[in-house]
Amino acid sequence: MANFPVVDMGKLNTEERGTAMEMIKDACENWGFFELVNHGISIELMDTVEKLTKEHYKKTMEQRFKEMVANKGLESVQSEINDLDWESTFFLRHLPVSNVSENTDLDQDYRKIMKQFAEELEKLAEHLLDLLCENLGLEKGYLKKVFYGSKGPNFGTKVSNYPPCPTPDLIKGLRAHTDAGGIILLFQDDKVSGLQLLKDDQWIDVPPMRHSIVINLGDQLEVITNGKYKSVMHRVIAQTDGTRMSLASFYNPGDDAVISPAPALVKESDETSQVYPKFVFNDYMKLYAGLKFQAKEPRFEAMKAVSSVDVGAIATV
Template sequence: METFPVINIEKLNGEERAATMEMIKDACENWGFFELVNHGISHELMDTVERLTKEHYKKCMEQRFKEMVASKGLEAAQSEINDMDWESTFFLRHLPVSNISEIPDLEEDYRKAMKEFAVGLEKLAEQLLDLLCENLGLEKGYLKKTFYGSKGPTFGTKVSNYPPCPRPELIKGLRAHTDAGGIILLFQDDKVSGLQLLKDGEWIDVPPMRHSIVINIGDQLEVITNGKYKSVLHRVLTQPDGNRMSIASFYNPGGDAVIYPAPALVEKEEQKQMYPKFVFEDYMKLYAGLKFQAKEPRFEAMKDIESSINLDPITTV
């Protein structure tokens, strides 16, 4: 079996640059996922974020989750549950405007660590977008500019815990889906596994690795690359023991950013434009109700919208 792509980003600075760029290219084209090590975010900060996330769950969220499970009678489930996920989550917004100071129950040191972590992830996301531009033969900065919209990109974090589940065969931690946005950066538990992606019809584990950041491609990058890079179905399995932490940060286009296949790629590949042109927030409205369904009908629905309105690209800064 092929091994999951793990990329040492430090090697971009030496004689192994070309081989490393090729690994990134292969991962984007054939996996939709890869794992980064030596990514420039300090291990000490990651350890702090992990410790504070787990403490916050125990102190502020665990009891609420248990009450929810009890109220829905989930421990006694006898058949597969397909309409909900076994997860406890909250959301942080970083860009265009942070809401970290408004989230209740967060200790001050946790707010500070998450802000610092988000700054590192934003920088890493923008570095990765430029590496993708280089591999695709697009001008440097093209993807960042496309994501910009009138107020810059949107960037936020979903903090999740997947507590032990008494019936892991009947309920998923998170049902299979592709991510709607741009590029996703995940800091996952290195002791409790559960994340899987679908490759060639088989579910493959995304290996838990200490201090790594898992990267995956969202629907918008599939559109912009005209299908050269594809967003991939992934899911989280529940486990009978161990509480799995997952901190997923989404570097997405701004709400009013206009998304469409890069003309340079369509011309270079001498193929027709496979995806429509649309405003990102229109796609998100549609995605909200169809997250756990196939992505292709979402793209089709955007084609119908495109034919009924005239979209002028928004001038980027």
């Protein structure tokens, strides 16, 4: 845990910029995850988001979760459960069109603060994509342009709470998976842990740090970088004490964005050809929906068959 990469973004504007960029590069190549401090999102905003998220769970979600547990008899399971997660969630879409105001469960203050938080996260995601471009030797804006498609990126937040679980050895908070999309920005509970990533065949805790944002890379960045960066399996272990809050915001390509290895990275690699397929993002998401909790490699293979269909004719901006 001591070695988990923690990047101080404040250093990007100092003479230590090179060191910070190198740390991001190493994290992308060897971890698929890193944690950001001094990321520019105000502590006051994060504290309000946390307070209102926890209040909303208590008021609106907690009783529903208890009823679900009772209905499914999950309090008294004797063997491992592999087809559900011990989590209470809802999803907010921000881009291309927000649905935050349509969620009748949210009170006005919570809606307002989540919109504000999403705007800050969107800026941070786009800044990070440009930092990745710089490290990869791609022109500034390359990743943002690829993600844009014809209507702009998809961006949304999965708000999750992981209540105390009597049998965490039998039910995962969230089963192991890689994320399908682009770049994921996570604001997680700093008191109740549970997030783990798989590195060198070992499950490693992602340390909870107050006011940090955890970044992880999705499958699309593995494809675009031709495998230079990897999406990484991760999971949430349920805990016997405390409810863990998690707000994971996904900055993903637009539905019709055409994803393929960046030509500059194919030329630079030792392989004679690109390793990954070319496909339309929405086609990948349709495949992923049924295979989320399985290995990613067969998904990439399946997309090679789909990519024999010409995707070059789709307009991109």
